[in-house]
Amino acid sequence: MTDSIDLINLSISEAAGALQSGATTSLALTQATLERVKRTEPTVHAYAAVPEEAALAQAEAADQEIAAGNHRGPLHGIPIGIKDIIYTKGVATECGSKVMEGFTPDFDATVVRKLDEAGAVMIGKTMPHEFAYGVNEPPTRSPWELKGYPGGSSTGSGVAVTVRSAFGALGTDTGGSIRIPASINNIVGLKPTYGRVSAYGVIPLSWTLDHVGPMTRTVLDNALMLNAIAGHDPKDLTSARQKVPDYSAAIDEGVQGMRIGIDRGFVLYPGVIDDVRAATEAVISELAGLGAEVIEISLPEFELTPETLFTVMMAEASAYHRGRLREKGDLYDPATRATLKMGELIPATHYVTGLRARERYRSAMKALFRGQKLDALISPTMPLPAPLLSDLHQPRKDMDIGETPMVSIIHHTFSANLGGQPALSAPCGFTRDGLPIGYQLMGRPFDEATLFRIAYAYEQAHDWHRRQAPHDFGAD
């Protein structure tokens, strides 16, 4: 048997192999993870709830099945975190909000049911920004910079995976909420194609922009999680019927001949700091060296994406919360409450104009990918590393570009939500101050497999994803 510190450092695929061969047990993995939760939580506060007894019972059941020769697949017996806006039957789902205090769903979200069917162990509910809106400050802290923005709104999911208090986690992404915490916490995060993963049982932020996706330590683990959660769900009206491939099947086939586009004018705009610019150019050079063709492209429609996204998102979020805001308005965080109230005052004509602009953007992306025969677009995930929390909403101090760090953070991520295209963030280095840098790939609808292939090829040549935050959490 492997000792507990080695166990928690295994990837999902490595742990699955150890379980299948009998080198370890789900109970050992779960106990080691729970020990890690106890050690790290006083510092990082990644979890809203950890139902310890239920997790241990799930682990024991997994061990019995595996011992009887019924190994369900790579997630069987693996401890996974669930963002706390996703319904979990019998386990409180409080959305990071006093509004939902004590709410316990009587059914599982489809993604939770699918993880359960795959045999995963639910280690706990991870802390989000309130209702995933991203405007309040959750208690979660990233071990990479305890005074820094930990990423959001899948805040606890990103932190739990990086501190090894979960092998993987579910997040949700409406404008970057999986990819941003993935980048800040040196892990891999995927926003799948809109409709690829069911949103049934997930508290919406914005119905037409929300996506559920996996957050993991490696690209292969991400593909394995997507295998488990993707697929049509008749309970979700927005769920897509497209066939689900095996995302891990061709992951190691390389990038030879792939065409990867970059709009340097937009994605390497003046708000991108030098270390991020250099790390992104290094990824591009490396992919070119591996046989990919890098295509310089230009897409002016990127310019309409922020106004489009926020007009649509704010109107939809306020429509969803309208009743609750009147019943329990005083229980919302003041920042969330104020944003929801403002969203109610966006005229319907602005909302419809936003939906038209969205169609224009989507058409332009389709024409670009088809015209240039692109397999993916590449960019930094964020123009800068995690800013200090105290600086988040102040004008940037490092350059005079008329942006706050919060505005810069989402500069590259939200266009994928507008188009519904898949987008993946993966580690590609560190700043001179030791903060993680991520790069983003955006692909064709329902072609997550190509993003996994590109990111896997890059990951094989580096150990960025294996590096851990320089924090010992009171280790002996």
Place this chain on the structure above:
Amino acid sequence: MSYGRSKSDLNITAEQAATLAALFAVDVAGEDLEALAAALSNQLPSIAVLEAFDLDDFPPILRMDAGWHD
């Protein structure tokens, strides 16, 4: 709180924000009206960015479908 990049001379007053909020049955405390007015002054002009694009041939997406159908 502002995500917007828009620069505008629109200056919605607290009184105007209060009127608007009342029309839409949004309860806003007196001490929050200045902040709401500032946020609206930032958000509402952002529509001009979208209207600067030709949207004549683009109907609104009323049901999101990520597929690229011909």
